[in-house]
Amino acid sequence: MLLSPRHAFNLEFNEAKYQDYLNQIKADFPGALDFRVAETPVFVATSFLQKMRQTCDYIISQVKAADFMAKTDQAIPKGRRVSGSEGRPHFLIFDFGICEDGANPGDFFPQLVEMQGFPTLFAYQLKQYKAAAAAYNLPPGFTPFIGGFDDQSVKQVLGELLLGPDNQDNKNPHTILLELFPEKQKTRIDFLYTEKYFGIPAVCLTEIKKVGNALYYQRDGKDIRIDRIYNRLIFDELDHQEEDVKAQAALLTEQLDVQWLTHPNWFYRLSKFTLPLLSDPGIPETKFLSDYETFPEDLENYVLKPLFSFAGNGVIIDVTPADIARVPKSAYGDYILQRKVHYAPAIQTPDGLAKAEIRLFYVWPDNADSPIPICNLARLTKGNMVGVSQNKNQTWVGGSFALFGTENSHKS
Template sequence: MLQSVRQTYNQAFSPERYRAFLDAIHADLPGQLDFRVAETPVFVPKALTDKLLAACDDIVDVITGEHFKDLTEQAIPAGQRVPNEQSDDLGDHTQFMAIDFAICRDEQGELTPQLIELQGFPSLYAFQPYIADQFRAHFPIPDNLSHLFNVDSNDTYLQHLRRLIVGLCDPEEVILLEIFPEKQKTRIDFALTKRYLGIDAVCLTKIKKQGRKLYYEKDGRLVHIKRIYNRLIFDDLQNFPDLQTEFTLTDDVDVEWIGHPNWFFRISKYTLPLLNSPYVPPSYYLSTVSEYPADLENYVLKPLYSFAGSGVRLNISPADLDAIPEAERHNYLLQRKVKYEPVIQAPDGFIKCEIRMLFIWHKREPRPLLLTNLARLSRGEMIGVRFNKDFDWVGGTVCFFEQ
């Protein structure tokens, strides 16, 4: 998108240089990288950067609205509401927010972001500054472009993460919660979280419960858990119907959630119909649609409660929608399609791009703070690993912004 920077990068690129880049990561974090890192970062021009920031402001205006919690009370599915959502130390809001935009063209032919999805849940907050440094170490990245917002360095960025996640606790009293973290595709982020913040990734099955207190075993002793940096979603637990644990997410326990599970639902696809912005495609709860759009071919059907693109239907007919039982229609979203514009110049053509803007939200701050980003490149019909198998110049990466 920044033509001169792209040209310089592509001229310097070679498969051998890319392999050296990956080898450096594998040597530094053996056995941890289990997803595809793309061959290139994304270089974002200032005009598009400004539109992304404006789009984020439009969305944050709604999420910080006085009645947002009331409007999202029904977002939390039955049986999945977790107690103690409000915390004296963390405030009555999410601690993390990720906003995903497709990069498209508007009617004037200018690049523009269009909202795809958002979540009140942590993403690869530790991996993104790391991968930005790796790209800088192995490829030509101009000094006047940055992967960061509102901070001047990765060190300052990590200070914010430490303040939010660890706070005043001893790091061993804080855990990153997952199910079988050593098997997760994103475990490299867990390893870097341990490196940067000193907190361990602990499996749900390893947590011990005594009354309202939680513990895990470390070096032969029980350690009291005071804070949980939550990376576990209910969808993942459905893959283990016979799982036996002392602690379940819905238990009323004496712990602070850094990223309370309820906000995974409050800020989600459920939020999309509440938004009104030129950067947000029209979205409707299917249960509220009395007459289908005349151009239904331009809409996509999404289940409200799914993860990583599962269950999304790109091509729908009135008969498809009529087949959804009345009792289930509130669980679906009808969203106007967006057309990803192939904008990233690869050696053999152009690649589609999605940009995720990553926020944290400290207590007593009126609005969440944008800190960094994540990007995904795709040649498939949809963004995501399962839709881009056997391709190159696709996968996870990072943006460097002209600011």
């Protein structure tokens, strides 16, 4: 973590600037921001970014391997398999914790915490970057983007991916963002910016109907055929819904004449299920419970995670033998033990040190040989959990982003 821009930001910070930052984020859609925004970006060395990308490159090589589909076929739960061509994961998301080398204080390294073949806050983050740049005196030579991208080129690659290369007029009603009760989701501000930037409406699962193999939704009294689905629906959430919603969701497992972005099966193929299949210095030791003959004696150094959960639900940070005993042996294949990632209190804030993780955003257009890194988000915490919902009553924590650069670029 870079000290010079960190100290400069803290010195220049005041509450008025932070409120200006928030007001700019909220201005377009009052009441839609439903999670805490951290006061600060995270200033990260480009060398740290390169370490994260090396691990991502390794994972991508495994995803592209000829046997990856066979290795991950059991990842898809019974009754959740969606028909149709899976193609490629159009979105790949990698979450890294910022850790410190105990033998070399001040030397930080990334450790992969989770990954997903599923979209994230692509549109919202573009707005957040602009709001921060307008409210704060951010240092020159730093960028939230990766690989030479900027705001406009990210919008272009996302627009072509979401709408199709021949529909760049932001007026294509045949692409929808699919979610369950989108107006109630904490990430709804991203849905609104997705429509603002790309003209893609958020449509609730309960609004769609099937005629033959085609799907439709209704707007202004007219039935509109759905050709492309930007899928933001977490299928795990359906387990807790009423029977009529579950019945509606069953439509999605049938043969459909739609193109998925990305196909729902990738949510499971590229997930916690994949971690035990990987071996890389940037990935902590991870095993299925079913792979253990005897469990580690130092369980306190592991995290117990259910494969099928979202936003940290069901995760146990400080594992005990009793926690393992509560898992039925028949369900051992649905849980992983992951060696604990010790987040470093690396971010100096006016009211104490914060920990952080960085999420790298990759997209994989149909005309690209490999996924492309474009930008990022970050999340700051002062507790054991990093999710923004776990830090509601603290300051200098919450959703943010990394700015990549060097001490020299700051001085320039």
